[in-house]
Amino acid sequence: MQGGIDMLLFWVAFWCYLAATLGASVYAGTRKDGVRTAVFYVTLLGFASNTGALIARSVLSGHPPVTNLFEYLSFFAWAIVLGFLFIWRKKGLELLTAFAATIAFAMMVMASLFPADVSRQLIPALQSYWLWIHVSLAILAEAAFAVAFVASLMCLMGDKRGHRRLPDRNLLDSIAYRAIGIGFPLFTVGALFAGAVWAQRAWGTPWSWDPKETSSLIVWLVYAIYLHVRRTRRGSIALTSGLSVLGFTLTILTILGSRFLGGLHSYG
Amino acid sequence: MTLWLLVAAVVVAAVFLRRFRRWLASMAGAVWILVVLTVMSLLGVMIGQNLPPDAYVDRYGQVLGSLIYRSGLSDIFTSWYFLLSAAVLAVSLVACSFGRLRKLATARGRGRASRVGSLLLHLSMVVILAGGVVTAVFGFRYPAPVYLAAGEEMEVQEGGFTIRVDAASTEFTEEGMISEYFSDVVVIEDGDEVLSHRIEVNEPLIHNGVGLYQHEMLPSATSVREVLFGIVVRTEDGESPLTTITVPFNEEFEVPGTDISLKVLEFLADFTYDIESRTASLVSLSHRNPAVLVRMSEAGSVIDERWVFADVQTHRDDAGLPCRIFLFNYLPDYERGLTRFELSHQPGTPLLFAGFAAMSLGLCLTFWTRTGRKDADGSGVRSKTGSDPG
Numbered sequence: 103m104q105g106g107i108d109m110l111l112f113w114v115a116f117w118c119y120l121a122a123t124l125g126a127s128v129y130a131g132t133r134k135d136g137v138r139t140a141v142f143y144v145t146l147l148g149f150a151s152n153t154g155a156l157i158a159r160s161v162l163s164g165h166p167p168v169t170n171l172f173e174y175l176s177f178f179a180w181a182i183v184l185g186f187l188f189i190w191r192k193k194g195l196e197l198l199t200a201f202a203a204t205i206a207f208a209m210m211v212m213a214s215l216f217p218a219d220v221s222r223q224l225i226p227a228l229q230s231y232w233l234w235i236h237v238s239l240a241i242l243a244e245a246a247f248a249v250a251f252v253a254s255l256m257c258l259m260g261d262k263r264g265h266r267r268l269p270d271r272n273l274l275d276s277i278a279y280r281a282i283g284i285g286f287p288l289f290t291v292g293a294l295f296a297g298a299v300w301a302q303r304a305w306g307t308p309w310s311w312d313p314k315e316t317s318s319l320i321v322w323l324v325y326a327i328y329l330h331v332r333r334t335r336r337g338s339i340a341l342t343s344g345l346s347v348l349g350f351t352l353t354i355l356t357i358l359g360s361r362f363l364g365g366l367h368s369y370g
Numbered sequence: 371m372t373l374w375l376l377v378a379a380v381v382v383a384a385v386f387l388r389r390f391r392r393w394l395a396s397m398a399g400a401v402w403i404l405v406v407l408t409v410m411s412l413l414g415v416m417i418g419q420n421l422p423p424d425a426y427v428d429r430y431g432q433v434l435g436s437l438i439y440r441s442g443l444s445d446i447f448t449s450w451y452f453l454l455s456a457a458v459l460a461v462s463l464v465a466c467s468f469g470r471l472r473k474l475a476t477a478r479g480r481g482r483a484s485r486v487g488s489l490l491l492h493l494s495m496v497v498i499l500a501g502g503v504v505t506a507v508f509g510f511r512y513p514a515p516v517y518l519a520a521g522e523e524m525e526v527q528e529g530g531f532t533i534r535v536d537a538a539s540t541e542f543t544e545e546g547m548i549s550e551y552f553s554d555v556v557v558i559e560d561g562d563e564v565l566s567h568r569i570e571v572n573e574p575l576i577h578n579g580v581g582l583y584q585h586e587m588l589p590s591a592t593s594v595r596e597v598l599f600g601i602v603v604r605t606e607d608g609e610s611p612l613t614t615i616t617v618p619f620n621e622e623f624e625v626p627g628t629d630i631s632l633k634v635l636e637f638l639a640d641f642t643y644d645i646e647s648r649t650a651s652l653v654s655l656s657h658r659n660p661a662v663l664v665r666m667s668e669a670g671s672v673i674d675e676r677w678v679f680a681d682v683q684t685h686r687d688d689a690g691l692p693c694r695i696f697l698f699n700y701l702p703d704y705e706r707g708l709t710r711f712e713l714s715h716q717p718g719t720p721l722l723f724a725g726f727a728a729m730s731l732g733l734c735l736t737f738w739t740r741t742g743r744k745d746a747d748g749s750g751v752r753s754k755t756g757s758d759p760g
Contacts, residue, residue, distance in 0.1 A: 287733035
């Protein structure tokens with residue numbers, strides 16, 4: 103099944119995101135509107151290919167493309183670009199959005215390192231409509247965290263070097279907060295609650311302290327800390343941005359962790 | 371034990387509550403409690419949980435390994451310090467909710483939805499924690515998985531019933547991939563068959579509060595469908611080239627072109643032999659050291675009976691036999707498979723799910739209503755709500 107239309111589209115998206123990443127770097131240096139427009143269209147082309155790849159894969163396999171790390175990460179890349187497209191036209195964030203494809207590209211690179219075999223048959227444990235609810239909500243939440251991550255990273259860079267060319271720190275901080283305001287409820291409901299409901303049905307217990315469950319809880323706790331810190335006077339932008347960066351780093355470790363830590367979530 | 375620890379934790383927290391009431395109800399207190407829980411959870415993931423003591427010594431050395439085991443870090447999520455932190459979190463949530471309630475009473479207009487959401491969000495956490503406590507105290511989960519073959523019965527004392535497995539099977543696709551495990555079970559109460567049910571993965575049977583959950587299915591550990599042997603026949607001119615034969619389980623099989631016949635009498639998935647009692651038996655149900663007991667006949671009369679192993683090359687004196695056989699492979703018997711059930715009773719789950727529902731609603735109201743979104747909008751809130759309860 104390897105090398106089908108889904109893989110062709112995956113690679114088109116891969117190269118588009120790489121091209122957009124290079125374009126974004128050029129834009130960061132030149133600040134020419136034409137370059138940003140080109141980056142936008144290349145990102146959009148990558149996004150369309152990414153969408154096509156996911157649809158083709160769903161058709162080929164007969165189930166949502168969320169059953170192994172290759173599928174998860176390419177879906178994640180798609181959701182990240184989707185998140186950035188929502189804020190693409192926002193004034194003052196031109197540089198932030200130009201780098202949408204960069205983080206998506208990083209996910210595509212990681213995806214490409216994992217086996218991309220299409221399996222029509224799901225293992226019995228995954229044969230449930232909760233698969234779709236649990237995993238897709240978790241992906242959307244993590245994509246929102248990714249948007250917050252890029253904004254927070256730019257905040258931190260601006261903080262250190264006093265960059266005038268970076269977007270306004272308060273604006274970046276507000277974007278990160280809004281993104282986490284979307285991601286945190288989605289993550290709570292999708293990753294934790296839907297997961298617990300499914301686990302109760304499939305394994306007979308809503309919570310097993312499985313490595314993936316525990317690391318998802320850690321991600322949740324870090325963003326909970328972020329939300330509390332940000333609402334106090336003590337929470338400087340540097341501190342909240344640092345927490346947002348830490349939260350996303352732990353998110354990535356959670357996604358990849360089941361591969362190395364084992365446990366109930368080791369599906370591939 | 372857990373109950374006493376929890377009671378102790380709540381008592382200690384209550385004593386400290388008077389003194390640290392302000393701190394507990396404050397945002398700073400909330401942040402520190404969350405930080406402590408985060409660090410402990412991180413330690414739990416990094417160290418690895420519930421491994422045998424030796425595993426920690428292997429991994430971290432004698433001193434650190436035994437320290438990890440003795441301090442409870444190897445089972446951190448049931449340790450007193452983790453439970454105490456969770457209890458302190460619960461107390462903090464209740465304490466800050468009082469503050470929220472007071473603010474809610476005075477709030478007017480558009481800010482109300484967001485405040486109600488926030489209150490619901492924090493109180494629902496207490497409900498979720500309570501659900502966990504109820505399950506920990508009143509629930510149970512069988513520590514080891516239960517394996518049953520078709521025809522076997524098991525008494526579930528906690529539920530006051532017995533289950534009998536009528537069929538346990540694995541379905542495969544044409545490509546040979548597993549598509550489903552299912553077990554047909556009958557529930558017997560006081561000698562009467564009260565219910566028959568097909569248990570599948572994601573489709574449990576819950577009876578009298580006890581849930582039976584289908585996990586994997588193992589092929590039989592004592593029978594196979596057929597065995598693939600390598601065989602070298604001894605002739606007057608020497609030995610024939612190595613060929614393969616497929617011998618059905620427990621059926622007489624004539625080796626083509628010879629007057630030798632073979633019969634596979636027994637199969638053991640994980641073979642061991644007790645020298646004193648001279649009996650072969652299973653070490654485990656997994657196919658780690660498979661062996662078949664083969665009876666060889668020549669011209670109708672039995673000439674040999676021996677265990678043949680998959681991974682042992684040397685053979686007990688077979689010089690006098692008309693052929694040499696090697697166990698190459700076998701087709702597992704899934705029809706007489708062993709179904710694996712997980713048994714549990716989780717009385718806190720309804721409370722847990724009620725907490726989830728309340729929290730979801732609270733999250734929507736806090737973050738996604740117009741007033742909630744307004745709150746999200748940057749610097750204004752950052753400076754004004756510093757003294758808000760945590």
